[in-house]
Amino acid sequence: MCGIVAYLGQREAYPILINGLKRLEYRGYDSAGVALMQNEAIVLHKCKGKVADLEELCRDKDVSSHLGIAHTRWATHGEPNDKNAHPHLSENGKLALIHNGIVENYLVLRKELVRRGYQLVSDTDTEVVVHLIEDIYKNEQVDLAEAVRLALVGVVGTYALAIISAENPNQLIVAKRGSPLLIGIGDNEYFIGSDGAPIVEYTKNVIYLQEGELAILSLGQDIVIKNSKNKAQRPYLEKLEISLEQLEKGNFEHYMLKEIFEQPNAIKDSMRGRINTRKDMVSLGGIIKYEEKMLNAKRFIIAACGTSWHAGLVGEYLFESLVRVPVEVEYASEFRYRNPIINEDDVLIVISQSGETADTLAAVELAKAKGATVIGICNVVGSTMARNTHAGSYTHAGPEIGVASTKAFSAQITVLSLMALNLAHKKGKIPLSQYHRLISDLEAIPDKIQEILMQNDYIKEIAKFVAQTSNAIYMGRGVNFPVALEGALKLKEISYIHAEGYPAAEMKHGPIALIDEAMPVIVLATEQETYEKVVSNIQEVRARKGKIISVVSKGDTLVKEMSDYAIEIPLTEELLTPLLSCVPLQLLAYHVALLRGCDVDKPRNLAKSVSVE
Ligand code: F6R
Numbered sequence: 001m002c003g004i005v006a007y008l009g010q011r012e013a014y015p016i017l018i019n020g021l022k023r024l025e026y027r028g029y030d031s032a033g034v035a036l037m038q039n040e041a042i043v044l045h046k047c048k049g050k051v052a053d054l055e056e057l058c059r060d061k062d063v064s065s066h067l068g069i070a071h072t073r074w075a076t077h078g079e080p081n082d083k084n085a086h087p088h089l090s091e092n093g094k095l096a097l098i099h100n101g102i103v104e105n106y107l108v109l110r111k112e113l114v115r116r117g118y119q120l121v122s123d124t125d126t127e128v129v130v131h132l133i134e135d136i137y138k139n140e141q142v143d144l145a146e147a148v149r150l151a152l153v154g155v156v157g158t159y160a161l162a163i164i165s166a167e168n169p170n171q172l173i174v175a176k177r178g179s180p181l182l183i184g185i186g187d188n189e190y191f192i193g194s195d196g197a198p199i200v201e202y203t204k205n206v207i208y209l210q211e212g213e214l215a216i217l218s219l220g221q222d223i224v225i226k227n228s229k230n231k232a233q234r235p236y237l238e239k240l241e242i243s244l245e246q247l248e249k250g251n252f253e254h255y256m257l258k259e260i261f262e263q264p265n266a267i268k269d270s271m272r273g274r275i276n277t278r279k280d281m282v283s284l285g286g287i288i289k290y291e292e293k294m295l296n297a298k299r300f301i302i303a304a305c306g307t308s309w310h311a312g313l314v315g316e317y318l319f320e321s322l323v324r325v326p327v328e329v330e331y332a333s334e335f336r337y338r339n340p341i342i343n344e345d346d347v348l349i350v351i352s353q354s355g356e357t358a359d360t361l362a363a364v365e366l367a368k369a370k371g372a373t374v375i376g377i378c379n380v381v382g383s384t385m386a387r388n389t390h391a392g393s394y395t396h397a398g399p400e401i402g403v404a405s406t407k408a409f410s411a412q413i414t415v416l417s418l419m420a421l422n423l424a425h426k427k428g429k430i431p432l433s434q435y436h437r438l439i440s441d442l443e444a445i446p447d448k449i450q451e452i453l454m455q456n457d458y459i460k461e462i463a464k465f466v467a468q469t470s471n472a473i474y475m476g477r478g479v480n481f482p483v484a485l486e487g488a489l490k491l492k493e494i495s496y497i498h499a500e501g502y503p504a505a506e507m508k509h510g511p512i513a514l515i516d517e518a519m520p521v522i523v524l525a526t527e528q529e530t531y532e533k534v535v536s537n538i539q540e541v542r543a544r545k546g547k548i549i550s551v552v553s554k555g556d557t558l559v560k561e562m563s564d565y566a567i568e569i570p571l572t573e574e575l576l577t578p579l580l581s582c583v584p585l586q587l588l589a590y591h592v593a594l595l596r597g598c599d600v601d602k603p604r605n606l607a608k609s610v611s612v613e
Helices: 013-027 051-058 106-115 127-139 144-153 255-261 263-271 285-295 306-323 358-369 384-388 407-426 432-453 456-466 478-495 504-509 531-543 558-562 578-595
Strands: 003-008 031-038 041-048 067-073 095-100 159-165 168-177 182-185 190-193 205-208 214-218 224-226 237-239 299-304 327-331 346-352 373-378 391-394 471-476 498-503 520-525 547-553 565-569
Touching: 003 013, 003 095, 003 159, 003 168, 013 031, 013 051, 013 067, 013 190, 031 051, 031 095, 041 051, 041 095, 067 095, 067 159, 067 168, 095 127, 106 127, 127 144, 127 159, 144 159, 144 168, 144 214, 144 224, 168 190, 255 263, 255 578, 263 407, 263 432, 285 373, 285 391, 285 407, 299 306, 299 358, 306 327, 306 346, 306 407, 306 478, 346 358, 346 407, 358 373, 358 384, 373 384, 373 407, 384 391, 391 407, 407 432, 407 578, 432 565, 432 578, 456 547, 456 565, 456 578, 471 478, 471 504, 471 531, 478 498, 478 520, 478 578, 498 504, 504 531, 520 531, 520 578, 531 547, 531 558, 547 558, 547 578, 565 578
Parallel strands: 299 327, 299 346, 346 373, 373 391, 471 498, 471 520, 520 547, 547 565
Antiparallel strands: 003 067, 003 190, 031 041, 031 067, 095 159, 159 168, 168 214, 182 190, 182 205, 205 237, 214 224
């Protein structure tokens, strides 16, 4: 949510900042801006729209500078327009600030600043911070870094921010609480990013700023890091675990398509080193220390949001079928405010691609406070979730840039499958033959996805029909029900067609009233225990003239004959079906969105990492 990039060094800052903003644009794209230090003065350019609009705005301007901060915004407070775009300037124009997060007490701070005569020009929560810093700097006889620290003591909420001052043209100050911020260390130069994407091109040496820390970066001087109590902290250098190639689109038209096609490899990477060659042991190194807790858990609670929540629902089937321990799947946003009953022998599993989703992180803290064990499944190495959970397993799907989550979903299900298999085997809950069969089937998934991807052109044809409609229904049963929800979410978020997912049998309890000849019904009718029941559900839809697009197992004839379009997927163990059945639905949503002229990678109103409540 919002992208932050900054540079201080010997190079030209502007190209680094613009390039960085483009790499971060998936985090928010309703406005963008840059503040550059030029001859001991701050020059500001910002506008509504995408980074390309900012580039256009700056086309004929002098942008030479060696210090700058830049921002791409996902609006929370104040509509997306020029004046609300970051950076924000202090009243005397000598300070510029960019911010990611939310200042919860901004109204109180704003009132106080207005009382003191400050004129705020935007509707944002951020602007108060820069005025507050100026006020302290002017009145308290402290240096800028201390003014920033003191101002942040008065801020309630979350932030990752970067500040420059015309009085210190060779200094950059950054601070973090609740939103990620990385400092890339070059040769007497610093690169700042709200994730590694804008940094990796220049250096892999990074410092992940910790909660409440503030860093003072000055040319020709060592980095100074302080905590919120003004105590110096030792910088801890880490290696960025992403490559530039992973951040590029390659030959694909969109990141989303690239990421759908990356799934065979993403799943292989999720399994890599976790299944031994004799297939008699699954082990997840990251959770070994807490495995005993997991084996003795009386209950698993899975908390997540959006697509990750759908993966959690698949996890419920996996854990309950294999491990035979009760599972509850919770929307993290509801869980945190429900005063839930959490016991010390509960294990909370949180799932997140970004590892920065505010609600999911709040669930982590809540469960930890109640003494439960918290296990994370996340994709971004070094993310807040990875740091704040007791233990966890990375999905290793590689960076996911397309706003609609695809490969992260299948990688999450892969990790959940491995976890469930490991626990079920160690608890003696499944026969060895089933354990081995499931492992073999899991290992065969990447090749089977490859087969499905070969139907891309056929799915494009089906998309022509769906693209003309304004509603769609997705139906599935059992382990395919969460896939129906996920298919519907994919379609609505990128094509803006209203879509709903239902457990197929629920149709006649209400939603069937929606069916007419214009309604596409996408049915997951693969070989599974409830296959016959799904066939009946399809008949009910057909009787009302609904159009059937089915996802069936290879060799199926019955449902195929009943369908207007049928997509075949290879056979696998029922519990692993979601890893295959999700793929055609991702491709369908992609092609429908493309046909409708939508910006697939940057759907309206959305941003990749929802780090605010
Ligand atoms: C949908 C999508 C979102 C995310 C949700 C959680 O395609 O991307 O629904 O799944 O915002 O994000 P993470 O997984 O980063 O916690």
